[in-house]
Structure formats: C-alpha cells, structure tokens
Amino acid sequence: MELKILNINGQLLTDSREVASMIGKRHDHLLADIRKYQTVLCSQDFGSEQFFLNSTYLDSRNNEQPCFLLTKKGCDMVANKLTGEKGIIFTATYVTKFEEMERQLINLNQPSYKIEDPIKRAEKWIVEQKEKQQLKLQNAQKEQIINELQPKATYYDLVLQNKSLLSISKIAKDYGMSARTFNKLLHELGVQFRQGDCWLLYQRYADKGYTQSKTHTIDSEKSKMHTYWTQKGRLFIYELLKNRKGILPIIERENQQVG
Structure with missing residues (x-):
C-alpha cells in the first residue's frame, strides 16, 4: 500500500486524506478523532503541532475543505488506536516511508561544496539558492x-x-x-x-x-x-x-x- 510523505520545509508530513484511505476510515470521522486528540494534548500543555498541523485543500468544486498534516508522532497516535490487520499494515507502511524520506533528506542536505563532481555541485548550489x-x-x-x-x-x-x-x-x-x-x-x-x-x-x-x-x-x-x-x-x-x-x-x- 502507498502512503505519500511530504517534505515541507524539511519537515516530513502526510495528509489525513491519505491516512483515512489507508486505514479504511471516512475522512470526516478521522478529522473528528484528530480534533479530540488536539483538545486533550492542549489541555495537558502538549504542543499539538508536534503531531497534527491544520491545513486545507480544494475539493472537486474548488471549495476549501479542512484536513490535517500528520507528523510521524501523529501517525503513531492514530496507529495506537487501531487494531487488527489494518493497524499492522498502516504502522509498517508509515514507519517505512518516513525512514525512506529521512534517508533522502540526509543526502539532500549534503552541502554543495562537499560534492566533487562540478556539474552536480553546480546543480546543488542552484537548488540551495532557490531554497x-x-x-x-x-x-x-x-x-x-x-x-x-x-x-x-x-x-x-x-x-x-x-x-x-x-x-x-x-x-x-x-x-x-x-x-x-x-x-x-x-x-x-x-x-x-x-x-x-x-x-x-x-x-x-x-x-x-x-x-x-x-x-x-x-x-x-x-x-x-x-x-x-x-x-x-x-x-x-x-x-x-x-x-x-x-x-x-x-x-x-x-x-x-x-x-
């Protein structure tokens, strides 16, 4: 099963719509669950942004709809509430995907001046300037x-x-x-x-x-x-x-x- 991991400003996140699809849950039900988690986290002085980030997307009618971006910790919290085969598959998938992206980040974060190949060094320098x-x-x-x-x-x-x-x-x-x-x-x-x-x-x-x-x-x-x-x-x-x-x-x- 596929799960897209987003690299947003160096932070690895996944979309709540992706998670809902993977675990076979209606997206609005997952949003309701996440909002409950946020309420509890905030009441105990935990920063909910370590787990869930508020976001939006445009639906097929170009209307703005709510969604969440989940960190690896957020996926952990959702996975802990799951049981059976779906929970196991979801956990294995997001752990694997996050690890793959973390390795890619390490490679991407290598500064241009450490690259020996002059063409690749120039390409990386251009990417660094854009970033x-x-x-x-x-x-x-x-x-x-x-x-x-x-x-x-x-x-x-x-x-x-x-x-x-x-x-x-x-x-x-x-x-x-x-x-x-x-x-x-x-x-x-x-x-x-x-x-x-x-x-x-x-x-x-x-x-x-x-x-x-x-x-x-x-x-x-x-x-x-x-x-x-x-x-x-x-x-x-x-x-x-x-x-x-x-x-x-x-x-x-x-x-x-x-x-």
Missing part, C-alpha cells in the same frame, strides 16, 4: 501570520470585530481599480511589500489586525499563502486613501456628485 529564497519568503509569511494573531486589543478593535474577510480585489473594486493597481498603490504608500508572489504588510502595520492569512494546498508538495483584509483593515485603507491621496470609494464620489 534560501523560498525560506526567506516563508519566514516573512510566518512573521506576518504571527503578528496577525497578536493584534493590539482596544475598544476600537472590539467595535470593528467582524469575521467577514475580503480579498484585495474586492476592496479595489470599491475604488474602481484592479487588484494589481491597488496593490501597487498600497506599496507606494508604505503599507505593504512584495515577497515572491505574495504581498505582505510592513512591520509597523503587521500587528494591527488589518489582515488574516490563509494557506491553501495546491497539490501534495505545494501550498500558497493568501492575504485577506479584515473589516478593520478595510477601514484603515479607506482613511489612508482619503487623507493621503484624496481618493474616495466610488459610492462616496457618486454621493458628492449628487450633493
């Missing part, structure tokens, strides 16, 4: 997410709390602009910067609760972070554009013309 660029992007993304999770609490924040999130394209539409033009405008105003193909807030705005980031799984090896604006962020943009650029949303421009 460094990707790591820089991921670190910037993680920093933004951490700051988003720790906004400064004020009464103003409480008044503006709203679970509705907006993409930048929707906010740009309020002003009759494209998302590309709007992102460029916010960059010129010192609000955000581009890292790879992702727009991130500068540090002075990162902890204000203006954005929330979500990571979407593209396939078994790739994922992409998308930044969404909160209602508070939307109001911030409104005040910024009005005060710094004299730019108003279409609806207010129309009201001025009527008045």
Whole structure:
C-alpha cells in the first residue's frame, strides 16, 4: 500500500486524506478523532503541532475543505488506536516511508561544496539558492501570520470585530481599480511589500489586525499563502486613501456628485 510523505520545509508530513484511505476510515470521522486528540494534548500543555498541523485543500468544486498534516508522532497516535490487520499494515507502511524520506533528506542536505563532481555541485548550489529564497519568503509569511494573531486589543478593535474577510480585489473594486493597481498603490504608500508572489504588510502595520492569512494546498508538495483584509483593515485603507491621496470609494464620489 502507498502512503505519500511530504517534505515541507524539511519537515516530513502526510495528509489525513491519505491516512483515512489507508486505514479504511471516512475522512470526516478521522478529522473528528484528530480534533479530540488536539483538545486533550492542549489541555495537558502538549504542543499539538508536534503531531497534527491544520491545513486545507480544494475539493472537486474548488471549495476549501479542512484536513490535517500528520507528523510521524501523529501517525503513531492514530496507529495506537487501531487494531487488527489494518493497524499492522498502516504502522509498517508509515514507519517505512518516513525512514525512506529521512534517508533522502540526509543526502539532500549534503552541502554543495562537499560534492566533487562540478556539474552536480553546480546543480546543488542552484537548488540551495532557490531554497534560501523560498525560506526567506516563508519566514516573512510566518512573521506576518504571527503578528496577525497578536493584534493590539482596544475598544476600537472590539467595535470593528467582524469575521467577514475580503480579498484585495474586492476592496479595489470599491475604488474602481484592479487588484494589481491597488496593490501597487498600497506599496507606494508604505503599507505593504512584495515577497515572491505574495504581498505582505510592513512591520509597523503587521500587528494591527488589518489582515488574516490563509494557506491553501495546491497539490501534495505545494501550498500558497493568501492575504485577506479584515473589516478593520478595510477601514484603515479607506482613511489612508482619503487623507493621503484624496481618493474616495466610488459610492462616496457618486454621493458628492449628487450633493
């Protein structure tokens, strides 16, 4: 039986959908079990992220659905609840697969300067540089997410709390602009910067609760972070554009013309 092991930033993980298929369990039932494990782990001050990482995937209708990425410890926990032949086969499979990937990681982690063959050394150097660029992007993304999770609490924040999130394209539409033009405008105003193909807030705005980031799984090896604006962020943009650029949303421009 096959079990895909993912190498995500050097961490070996497997998808809960793969696990559910292997052990012959409905995926939603496995998710419910994992959530129970997380509750118990957190209640005892165990970091559940050592076992399970929250993730999402897009279903056949392109709708976002929840899933988990399991570490080897997470697989251990699931396996310990299984009995009979399925439990034995699952345990043997994931232990073997994780060990294979661990050996591959050791080989991959050999630095380029230790490789004697000049062509292979050059190829490995190129891979290392790409990994460094990707790591820089991921670190910037993680920093933004951490700051988003720790906004400064004020009464103003409480008044503006709203679970509705907006993409930048929707906010740009309020002003009759494209998302590309709007992102460029916010960059010129010192609000955000581009890292790879992702727009991130500068540090002075990162902890204000203006954005929330979500990571979407593209396939078994790739994922992409998308930044969404909160209602508070939307109001911030409104005040910024009005005060710094004299730019108003279409609806207010129309009201001025009527008045």
